[in-house]
Amino acid sequence: MINQIYIENEIKDHPRVQSILKKFKRKNPIFIDKYASVFNKKNQNFRIQKKYPSLILSQKKTSYVLKTPADFGIGNSHNFYFSHMYNCLYDCEYCFLQGMYSSADYVLFVNFEDFEEEIKEKISFLKNDKVTFFSGYDCDSLAFEKVSGFVKYFLPIFKKFPNADIELRTKSTQVDPLFSMEPISNCVVAFSLMPTEIAKKVDHKAPSIEKRINTISELASMGWKIGLRFDPLIHGENWKILYSNLFENVFKKIDKKVIHSITLGPLRFPKNMFKKIISMNPKSKLLSDTLVLRGNKISYSNGIEQEMQSFCTGLLKDYSPETLFFSCKGNF
Amino acid sequence: MSNGCICWVIALPSEAKTLIEEFKMFPIQGDTLFPVYKNKNEDEWLVITGVGQLNAASGASYLYSLCPQARTSFWINFGIAGAGKKVGNIGDIFFINELRNYDHDKVHYPFILPQLKIKNAMLKTYDKPQNNYQNSFLFDMESWGFYNIVQRKITRELITIIKIISDNSIETISSISKDFVKKLVKEKVEYLVSLRDIGNSLSRIEMERKKEPYIFFDLTKNIHFTFSQREQLKKFLIRWDVHFPKRPLFPEIKDLKDAKSILGYLESSLDSHVLKWE
Numbered sequence A: 001m002i003n004q005i006y007i008e009n010e011i012k013d014h015p016r017v018q019s020i021l022k023k024f025k026r027k028n029p030i031f032i033d034k035y036a037s038v039f040n041k042k043n044q045n046f047r048i049q050k051k052y053p054s055l056i057l058s059q060k061k062t063s064y065v066l067k068t069p070a071d072f073g074i075g076n077s078h079n080f081y082f083s084h085m086y087n088c089l090y091d092c093e094y095c096f097l098q099g100m101y102s103s104a105d106y107v108l109f110v111n112f113e114d115f116e117e118e119i120k121e122k123i124s125f126l127k128n129d130k131v132t133f134f135s136g137y138d139c140d141s142l143a144f145e146k147v148s149g150f151v152k153y154f155l156p157i158f159k160k161f162p163n164a165d166i167e168l169r170t171k172s173t174q175v176d177p178l179f180s181m182e183p184i185s186n187c188v189v190a191f192s193l194m195p196t197e198i199a200k201k202v203d204h205k206a207p208s209i210e211k212r213i214n215t216i217s218e219l220a221s222m223g224w225k226i227g228l229r230f231d232p233l234i235h236g237e238n239w240k241i242l243y244s245n246l247f248e249n250v251f252k253k254i255d256k257k258v259i260h261s262i263t264l265g266p267l268r269f270p271k272n273m274f275k276k277i278i279s280m281n282p283k284s285k286l287l288s289d290t291l292v293l294r295g296n297k298i299s300y301s302n303g304i305e306q307e308m309q310s311f312c313t314g315l316l317k318d319y320s321p322e323t324l325f326f327s328c329k330g331n332f
Numbered sequence B: 001m002s003n004g005c006i007c008w009v010i011a012l013p014s015e016a017k018t019l020i021e022e023f024k025m026f027p028i029q030g031d032t033l034f035p036v037y038k039n040k041n042e043d044e045w046l047v048i049t050g051v052g053q054l055n056a057a058s059g060a061s062y063l064y065s066l067c068p069q070a071r072t073s074f075w076i077n078f079g080i081a082g083a084g085k086k087v088g089n090i091g092d093i094f095f096i097n098e099l100r101n102y103d104h105d106k107v108h109y110p111f112i113l114p115q116l117k118i119k120n121a122m123l124k125t126y127d128k129p130q131n132n133y134q135n136s137f138l139f140d141m142e143s144w145g146f147y148n149i150v151q152r153k154i155t156r157e158l159i160t161i162i163k164i165i166s167d168n169s170i171e172t173i174s175s176i177s178k179d180f181v182k183k184l185v186k187e188k189v190e191y192l193v194s195l196r197d198i199g200n201s202l203s204r205i206e207m208e209r210k211k212e213p214y215i216f217f218d219l220t221k222n223i224h225f226t227f228s229q230r231e232q233l234k235k236f237l238i239r240w241d242v243h244f245p246k247r248p249l250f251p252e253i254k255d256l257k258d259a260k261s262i263l264g265y266l267e268s269s270l271d272s273h274v275l276k277w278e
Helices: A015-022 A046-051 A112-125 A150-159 A196-202 A209-222 A239-253 A271-280 A302-317 B013-022 B053-066 B143-150 B178-187 B189-210 B216-222 B227-243 B259-272
Strands: A005-008 A030-032 A055-058 A065-067 A078-082 A106-109 A131-134 A164-170 A187-192 A225-233 A259-266 A268-270 A292-294 A297-299 B006-010 B036-038 B044-048 B074-083 B093-101 B104-108 B119-125 B138-140 B159-167
Touching: A046 B189, A065 A112, A078 A112, A112 A131, A112 A150, A150 A164, A164 A225, A187 A209, A187 A259, A196 A209, A196 A239, A209 A225, A209 A239, A225 A239, A225 A302, A239 A302, A259 A302, A268 A271, A271 A297, B006 B013, B006 B053, B006 B189, B013 B044, B013 B074, B013 B178, B013 B189, B036 B053, B044 B053, B053 B074, B053 B143, B074 B143, B074 B189, B093 B143, B104 B143, B119 B143, B119 B159, B138 B159, B143 B159, B159 B178, B159 B189, B178 B189, B216 B227, B227 B259
Parallel strands: A005 A030, A005 A055, A055 A106, A078 A131, A131 A164, A164 A187, A187 A225, A225 A259, B006 B044, B006 B074, B074 B159, B093 B119, B119 B138
Antiparallel strands: A065 A078, A268 A297, A292 A297, B036 B044, B074 B138, B093 B104, B093 B159
């Protein structure tokens, strides 16, 4: 539910803004000069805002497309990300966004055309190479689709450039635009997954794992390429059994042939964000677990991390060739 | 769960009177810089600041220094305001969603309170009484001073401004009297009660988040902990509450006599605990 809508004055007549407003007829928007007058101010409380988030319609003015951190990719030599939105409808306890911003409001950048232009420039500059664009870095790619129309706009663009892959990373089961179009060979629909028992406790407001697997199965049967993102790997009692059951459930319902890539990522937080994240959510079981400082990140001990990574990789090898395994850790 | 706490910042006694009666507040005894009221449970506080931005800011700061729960309280600036054309009628109540100052271009957008059934409006704060009713916004003499100081001290979601129209182009500022103001407030008191309920629920969220573990005070009273040990203890105790909500700590550490052994016990117990997800 959207608490309030803010619109930057400069874009109040933008057709995408007008079309979004039609979906929220009962809200009287407040017009602002720039999104930063509302978003991410000092002394804001992410947790309270998360209960009552507002939507801020804005336009991005620079840095539409950025290089991903090192060690973040799914097989191509060049990797970029772009964020048409800041923040997410879901409320996952391990999400770095709660430490990145002090505000939980959704900022939606409506100038898709400017993103498109820069994406095309990058593709054209790297025309002899394979390149991946990640769209779900600062938000969920699909969760806000009914309002944003992001996928509907961008997938037809990527369709024209077979040397460029786009990854839609999501937990959403609202994938209507994908159901209503022909699969695009260079689009990877990547779902974040973890054992049901853990997701129930930490993936607040997100669809259940069972629903996600069913959606993957439907998309797969249509021919969409699927990415499986077991990221973060979460430790706890019986974790080996929980992850074994998860993998079994996933591969029971999904044809291995449609798997484009599998990534495993450890639980990790940038050191400077963790303090803020735990101060906002001190009652979190996950954040109260024994986590240690390793370099610039807060994570499980090296021993636990290695054991989880190697155990899960070992299991996944039974279901899928190792050539599909990638790292999307991203160095902080 | 803790109760919330409300801090009212109000310019005039006539604006405050109904609230003082309704919420059963009484004046704090002794010499105070501003008249300050509180209720028996000390979870409702009110300061009468006098007119103007400087008074509003000073009064709010003063109340902040007196109220033990100030950092997690819900702060309300309430009072009367003038209204430009077409904003509303005398007696209409408004929640301020955009706050400006006549003197510069800076702007604050107060957090929009959920489920508050009050109309929203923009308000501009002036240094002198206004009788120009041609603009399409509300105007007063305190709100900017109040908001600007309080937002430096506490989270913005716990600050709000509510105004009742006292004068407009039809009934101008010259017709305002003490009794008239009291009547305006009395007629809208039910809205202020519902605002207070919302404020209390938000304040409770913040109090829970910032609550010190129950045993912290007892431990640090009897045993010496250095500053960094106190910080470490606080973190361990919070984690203990999360992981072992039904396991009282005190019996387990009652024989430990110094900070180092208590911290050591907590650390090893917590580190050996494996989370149960099922």
